[in-house]
Amino acid sequence: MTDPAQIGRDEWVARSADRRDEGTGLRRVLNQLDARVGWWPRLAAVALGGVIVGQLLTNVNLQQVGFNSLLYALLALGLNIAVGWAGLLDLGYIAFFGFGAYGFAIFSSAALGTGGSGGAHLPAIEIIVIVLAAAGVVGVLIGLVALRLDGDYLAIVTLFVGQAFMEVVNNVDPGTLGGVNGLFGLDPLHDFGGQVSSTLGYYYVALAALVLVAAVLRLLDTSRTGRAWRALRDDPLAAAAMTIPVNRLKVMAFSFGAIVGALAGILFAAQQSTVFPTNFTANILILIYACLVLGGVGSITGAILGGIVVTVAEQMLSSPTDAGYLFYGLILLALVAKVRPWRRLAWVLGGIVALGFAAHGIVSLISSSAVAGHPGSTGWIGSVVSNYVIVPSNPVGYGNVLYIVVLCAMIAVVRLEGVRRLLAVIPTVYIAACCWESRLIVNPAITTQIMIGVVLIVTMAARPQGLLGSRRVEIV
Amino acid sequence: MHELLQTTVNGLTTGCLYALIALGYSMVYGILKLLNFAHGDLYMVGAYIGYFVIQWFGGPNAVSIPVPLLLAIMVLLAAVGVGVLGMAIERFAYRPLRDAPRIAPLITALGVSFVLENTVLLLFGGFTRSYSTPTFISFNSGITLDGVRIDSVELMIFGLSFAMMYGLHQLVQRTTLGKSMRAVASDREAAEMLGINVDRTIALTFFIGSAMAGVAGVMSGLAFNQISNTIGFLAGLKAFTAAVVGGIGSIAGSMIGGLLIGLCESFSASYVSSEYTDLIVFGILIATMLLRPTGILGQKALQKV
Incomplete structure (x- = not known):
């Protein structure tokens, strides 16, 4: 046991460190294996595993669960950028998810036409480029607001952003945004003469998106930017003193998170072929947080694992067996x-x-x-x-x-x-x-919600780094 | 003119409730630097306690005891019940995380809020319940000033809110407990070294803050008649805005902030559009944070390194 009174080491960190001891036997072997295998063979293994699982998903319900798992994994990855790496508690993340979904919906339905006909109906690549670019810009704008705010203030303002998004899609211009009835009859993802029409197809699209995003984020994580984010998270003042451009990094974190969130939104809307304001409530936000926190804040593998675990658990809860x-x-x-x-x-x-x-x-x-x-x-x-x-x-x-x-x-x-x-x-x-x-x-629905709340509380108290996260060292 | 005054009265009523919730937020934030997201849900629990007290004493149509006594019991039970709940939440959810990174208790607070909301949903169902206030407090009671009606529930809200805020102010400024609260808020470690029981002080702060949210819950049930398990979220959000606008950590500030937000809401509902009320409140929050982050009465926080 570490002496709690040891100077220069935070007691809380020390306790967490003890819990994450190297271990013996099989655990040690796994730890060593973990240290040796590089990131891209792992990602390739995940992709291969995803394809194999896809082959095993024989009925539509299972395919839907598979798609949702990947969707939440993607959402958790995006949230991880701001929350896990840059240490900014972004409670408005759901707005980016919604922004992507509504962006896709507007350009692929009759929303821009008149009287239920016409409309843009753009092909997939164009929509993705437009919506992701727009989401990046929105992320920059919100990031700019965030520059002036610290920790908790940032949390509450971003929470309001999420709420404001709901108000906007509910009330502003019901002719285009559909109001409470949402937008429906969206085109499936289509381009170059083909289209994705089955749930399994969307599963593979989501898998490809997840692998791509994970690879980009892995490279980002170990880049100068990634290291700078972590410096910013651990101590903004010290980071600024080391000439790290704190402001630019904060805006970047928001913007990148927004792009990943919007990408998930596009997939979600395309697969559902409808969007409703209620798809983007605070409950969904907390679900995404549960994925991230359970998997481990700050870890790419953790975010993916958390997304899959939470979605599968949610699905299991709804069946009495x-x-x-x-x-x-x-x-x-x-x-x-x-x-x-x-x-x-x-x-x-x-x-x-x-x-x-x-x-x-x-x-x-x-x-x-x-x-x-x-x-x-x-x-x-x-x-x-x-x-x-x-x-x-x-x-x-x-x-x-x-x-x-x-x-x-x-x-x-x-x-x-x-x-x-x-x-x-x-x-x-x-x-x-x-x-x-x-x-x-x-009451599976309520039970799920209660369990999500309990997961957040218990994880924070018992294992703050989540299943796979790395320990946060707080300098005291 | 007439409508203007009436809108003002309505706004002040809502504002008082926001101010009461904001006070709890502000106190907890001041002492722990913790944004207690569960605070809005405590307000909701208070509203439910009030509702069940009415049911216990025969229901709104056949109240078996004098109405003032009923109101007193509702307020007291809600204050004590929600206060104890708040203390328990602090003890079991927040205290273990007191030295954890800042983000950890925030996520726990989200979890607590979610658990509270859904526990009420599980126990009492998701439908909206009604206090049916007009059946036991006549709608025509109260006073009419120059054509502007202030009914007795509103009078009670004004009276009770101001009394509680005055009491709280006296408590914080004059008593030993208040002194130790201020000491813990300004420097916890130093306070501990000087022999202040920090755990007890924080627990009592949670009790007082939560109790006020509970009372606000009962009064909102009386004034607006409708309660459900989701009323806490938005009310909590707006009350936090009120606390920030007034200057977080300041009692008078929370009060002014609450009244301002209430007035803004009722004016925008009457003169602009009720659909955009929340967006307007949100705009005020953003503007305050950008232009004057310390709020109206707040003091500039010294960043400790």
């Missing part, structure tokens, strides 16, 4: 990772199982109506847990109470230490399972 895998799998994973040695783990797992069946048995003896409900999970998990969790016939109020109890119990688990914590974990997991089966799984 898969959601069970996700929920119980995560609990098991957390216990296996945190409870050592394995004998203790066995006790805890045994305790959780025994407590459930005992509680179910006792309650069913007292009142049969108290266990009359069915768990929300389906499939084999559903049949296993039907004798395990207590779900009354009208689970709404019961589930709500349990939800509050789970929150309190989780706080208690965080506060307790040692054996007491282990003892508290057992009922907490059981109550969480009851709550999950009776209330949460039935």
